[in-house]
Amino acid sequence: MEFLDLSPLTRARGTIQLPGSKSISNRILLLSALAQGTTDVRSLLDSDDTRVMLDALACLGVNWIRRGDTQDYVVQGVGGAFPVKQAELSLGNAGTAFRSLTAALALCGGNYTLRGVPRMHERPIGDLVDALRQLGAQIDYLDNADFPPLKIAPAQLTEASEVAVRGNVSSQFLTGLLLAAPLTGKSITIRVIGELISRPYIEITLNLMRRFGVEVERDGWQAFTVPAGQVYRSPGSIYVEGDASSASYFLAAGAIGGGPVRVEGVGSASIQGDIRFAEALQQMGATIAMGGNWVEASAQGRLHGIDADFNHIPDAAMTIAVAALFAQGSTMLRNIGSWRVKETDRIHAMATELRKLGATVEEGADFLRVTPPVQLQPATIDTYDDHRMAMCFSLVALGGVAVRINDPKCVNKTFPGYFEAFASITQRSVMSTDIPVIAIDGPSASGKGTVAALVARALGFHYLDSGALYRLTALAAQRRGVALDDEAALAQLARNLDVRFEGGEIWLDGERVSDELRTERIGNGASKVAALPAVRTALLERQRAFRQAPGLVTDGRDMGSVVFPDAATKIFLTASAEERAQRRYKQLMEKGFDANLSNLLEELSERDARDAARSVAPLKQGADAILLETTHLSIDQAVATVLACYQARQSGQGA
Numbered sequence: 117m118e119f120l121d122l123s124p125l126t127r128a129r130g131t132i133q134l135p136g137s138k139s140i141s142n143r144i145l146l147l148s149a150l151a152q153g154t155t156d157v158r159s160l161l162d163s164d165d166t167r168v169m170l171d172a173l174a175c176l177g178v179n180w181i182r183r184g185d186t187q188d189y190v191v192q193g194v195g196g197a198f199p200v201k202q203a204e205l206s207l208g209n210a211g212t213a214f215r216s217l218t219a220a221l222a223l224c225g226g227n228y229t230l231r232g233v234p235r236m237h238e239r240p241i242g243d244l245v246d247a248l249r250q251l252g253a254q255i256d257y258l259d260n261a262d263f264p265p266l267k268i269a270p271a272q273l274t275e276a277s278e279v280a281v282r283g284n285v286s287s288q289f290l291t292g293l294l295l296a297a298p299l300t301g302k303s304i305t306i307r308v309i310g311e312l313i314s315r316p317y318i319e320i321t322l323n324l325m326r327r328f329g330v331e332v333e334r335d336g337w338q339a340f341t342v343p344a345g346q347v348y349r350s351p352g353s354i355y356v357e358g359d360a361s362s363a364s365y366f367l368a369a370g371a372i373g374g375g376p377v378r379v380e381g382v383g384s385a386s387i388q389g390d391i392r393f394a395e396a397l398q399q400m401g402a403t404i405a406m407g408g409n410w411v412e413a414s415a416q417g418r419l420h421g422i423d424a425d426f427n428h429i430p431d432a433a434m435t436i437a438v439a440a441l442f443a444q445g446s447t448m449l450r451n452i453g454s455w456r457v458k459e460t461d462r463i464h465a466m467a468t469e470l471r472k473l474g475a476t477v478e479e480g481a482d483f484l485r486v487t488p489p490v491q492l493q494p495a496t497i498d499t500y501d502d503h504r505m506a507m508c509f510s511l512v513a514l515g516g517v518a519v520r521i522n523d524p525k526c527v528n529k530t531f532p533g534y535f536e537a538f539a540s541i542t543q544r545s546v547m548s549t550d551i552p553v554i555a556i557d558g559p560s561a562s563g564k565g566t567v568a569a570l571v572a573r574a575l576g577f578h579y580l581d582s583g584a585l586y587r588l589t590a591l592a593a594q595r596r597g598v599a600l601d602d603e604a605a606l607a608q609l610a611r612n613l614d615v616r617f618e619g620g621e622i623w624l625d626g627e628r629v630s631d632e633l634r635t636e637r638i639g640n641g642a643s644k645v646a647a648l649p650a651v652r653t654a655l656l657e658r659q660r661a662f663r664q665a666p667g668l669v670t671d672g673r674d675m676g677s678v679v680f681p682d683a684a685t686k687i688f689l690t691a692s693a694e695e696r697a698q699r700r701y702k703q704l705m706e707k708g709f710d711a712n713l714s715n716l717l718e719e720l721s722e723r724d725a726r727d728a729a730r731s732v733a734p735l736k737q738g739a740d741a742i743l744l745e746t747t748h749l750s751i752d753q754a755v756a757t758v759l760a761c762y763q764a765r766q767s768g769q770g771a
């Protein structure tokens with residue numbers, strides 16, 4: 117499977133010119149095709165879904181041309197029914213094309229077969245077919261009742277002037293009926309049964325029908341009447357607005373990554389409902405500015421969780437579910453049942469992938485509650501052939517963790533240049549000095565862990581005990597019976613460790629293991645697995661993921677040389693072997709473990725020798741590291757010395 121690795125990112129800032137809206141593009145293409153006259157369509161979206169619609173229209177005898185290699189098209193309207201009366205159409209996974217063409221073709225007087233990809237055949241269409249049959253449409257299911265593929269024969273129009281359609285499955289059914297109604301030549305009233313979801317998409321439909329000369333009378337959200345005698349007429353030329361759903365990823369990036377990020381192509385004058393995504397982001401604490409044709413998002417502090425109904429913006433709401441990872445507290449997304457019948461079951465897909473990152477997720481028939489983890493975990497994200505899954509989850513990299521996006525090309529459905537656009541407004545963090553790191557390396561029992569944790573507390577920084585990851589690998593190997601020289605199996609273990617660091621404690625596979633980890637037996641095992649290059653590589657990204665604002669203090673053997681070579685301050689902390697053995701002895705006795713001083717000294721010297729002699733990341737003082745010899749220093753003195761080194765460097769930079 118193809119994948120894209122996104123490096124940890126620190127901030128987002130910049131301006132994006134949005135591609136055209138998918139919803140508007142496909143409605144305009146169908147309206148231009150059905151209209152009398154020629155339409156100049158400007159800035160059409162370049163994507164799989166629009167290509168599906170353009171190909172289908174060509175099959176149906178509609179002439180269109182593209183102007184050079186621009187996104188401007190000229191469509192010659194057929195003024196009513198399509199000229200080709202017999203056709204087989206393949207409509208991919210394009211819901212907008214499938215639903216609206218089903219309605220239009222059912223009333224066009226021809227024989228047509230409509231198919232899609234396997235997922236399209238799992239997306240219900242029965243409610244639309246039932247409504248069209250009330251008008252006299254002749255539609256058969258080729259496989260399963262209520263689902264594509266479909267076979268359409270010429271309609272035998274009934275006397276009925278009123279049809280009913282359920283409003284709570286997909287608003288595209290109502291859109292299809294509305295767009296097709298003028299083809300009957302008579303007055304049609306469409307009644308909506310139940311609550312109408314995704315209402316802003318109906319606003320888009322009504323707005324564009326008006327631009328093409330057809331007025332719809334409406335009674336709230338309950339009934340829509342398309343009066344008789346109206347035909348579609350080309351407005352001459354029409355401009356496709358930027359995609360407000362696509363804007364959501366960049367606005368969220370601005371809110372998560374500081375910003376400001378500005379999107380151009382949509383704004384307060386937009387006819388798209390998803391423009392209201394900006395309000396949801398604002399509720400979460402982002403700062404939003406808006407003009408007629410642009411929106412800008414930024415944030416000063418951390419976002420906070422919200423509890424809201426997202427029925428009106430189901431697509432953009434996916435972005436809120438991912439932004440919830442960066443919020444304080446839980447975020448509740450209500451009334452999103454339509455997610456279940458989209459490109460994939462989005463509630464399930466979203467819950468599964470958010471959990472991989474460490475989030476706690478509760479999913480219901482029509483809701484999702486997301487509680488962020490204390491720390492995001494790097495993960496490989498599956499995208500379920502759903503463009504929005506891929507785009508949403510790119511935002512996770514702004515949490516300073518590496519993410520792998522599987523099948524990234526699924527974004528082609530609506531936004532082929534998405535990842536390039538995303539890269540253009542974000543900055544990588546791994547090799548940048550944006551987030552300061554203090555790296556403390558040195559031999560066993562020199563006091564690295566003690567000193568590093570205290571320095572982190574003094575500065576309010578995060579703390580990483582890198583040795584714990586090697587110890588955890590050794591412990592996991594022992595528990596699973598993996599030999600300490602089976603490099604491949606150990607690397608696999610290291611890559612998939614299920615660990616949690618919280619409040620100074622460490623959990624492995626959900627069990628607290630902090631004390632067991634500190635035993636000398638595990639320490640010796642750690643030293644052995646740490647000599648294996650594949651294990652070190654497996655743990656590299658995991659360690660880098662701890663680099664999160666405002667800063668990181670970390671201790672180990674190769675923090676300054678390999679893992680964080682751009683660390684702001686590098687310390688080599690040591691003490692004489694006798695002193696270190698004494699310290700370890702006292703430490704173990706205090707914890708109630710049995711210990712023997714001379715054995716300890718021997719083991720420690722062996723470990724030092726092994727750590728220093730190994731071929732990868734050997735223990736030694738780097739040329740750019742400051743030596744801190746602590747044999748005769750107290751813990752407080754050692755901590756004060758590290759802080760002084762860091763502060764001297766900060767002021768030396770004139771920061």
Ligand SMILES: Nc1ncnc2c1ncn2[C@@H]1O[C@H](COP(=O)(O)OP(=O)(O)O)[C@@H](O)[C@H]1O
Binds near residue numbers: 563700702749752
């Ligand atoms: N400068 C110091 N003087 C005296 N004892 C110290 C000093 N630094 C650390 N210790 C003690 O030594 C023991 C080992 O320290 P630890 O942080 O576990 O070492 P490391 O992480 O280098 O293995 C701890 O009990 C700690 O309190």
Ligand SMILES: Nc1ccn([C@@H]2O[C@H](COP(=O)(O)OP(=O)(O)O)[C@@H](O)[C@H]2O)c(=O)n1
Binds near residue numbers: 673723
């Ligand atoms: N960054 C690191 C950290 C630890 N290690 C190895 O992991 C073992 C345990 O590390 P630790 O820091 O917990 O051990 P102590 O120094 O506390 O004894 C050491 O013997 C090192 O060989 C490493 O190779 N690289």
